[in-house]
Amino acid sequence: DGGITQSPKYLFRKEGQNVTLSCEQNLNHDAMYWYRQDPGQGLRLIYYSQIVNDFQKGDIAEGYSVSREKKESFPLTVTSAQKNPTAFYLCASSILAGEYGYTFGSGTRLTVV
């Protein structure tokens, strides 16, 4: 079955550490996205990518970095510069034209300890 896989499901980070969240899709989608969700809030866009080796900042990119070396993969690194990283992180993908909709992964819950 096609879909998006995020790992790990839960992640704990010590203050000052960088951590990388994995996102892999086998839907052959061109575009991939990272969102952050805080309790009781909607989703906020961190980064998105339309094509391999290209990505753009979203609304809250500070303290985060991404790479897109393969079409199927779009890892997100939460750096020590992100002052409040505890949140639920969601990866999504979509095609660029035609029928419109996102497919989301099941999310990674990051907690700073």
Add this chain to the structure above:
Amino acid sequence: LAKTTQPISMDSYEGQEVNITCSHNNIATNDYITWYQQFPSQGPRFIIQGYKTKVTNEVASLFIPADRKSSTLSLPRVSLSDTAVYYCLVGRVSGSARQLTFGSGTQLTVLP
């Protein structure tokens, strides 16, 4: 990007029909309207999408008036498992990667 406004929360009882309205006054000509459902600690799930008039699938209907400045998601005969947050989004179909803006959504609580 068109901004959307939805009620923060709604309550309903099992077996009732639920209608959630979303306002999007500055919707553009090329924008589609899409609704997602999200359960706690899960990613949002696509429910339905439409451009104008009425769209129906196996889980919901979407009503869009002629001016397209609002839309209504209709869930027939809800059950307890329909308790979730529902998001209304507006965005363009073609072109560059679509940066969807998720508002806070509508928390639907279905009561027994």
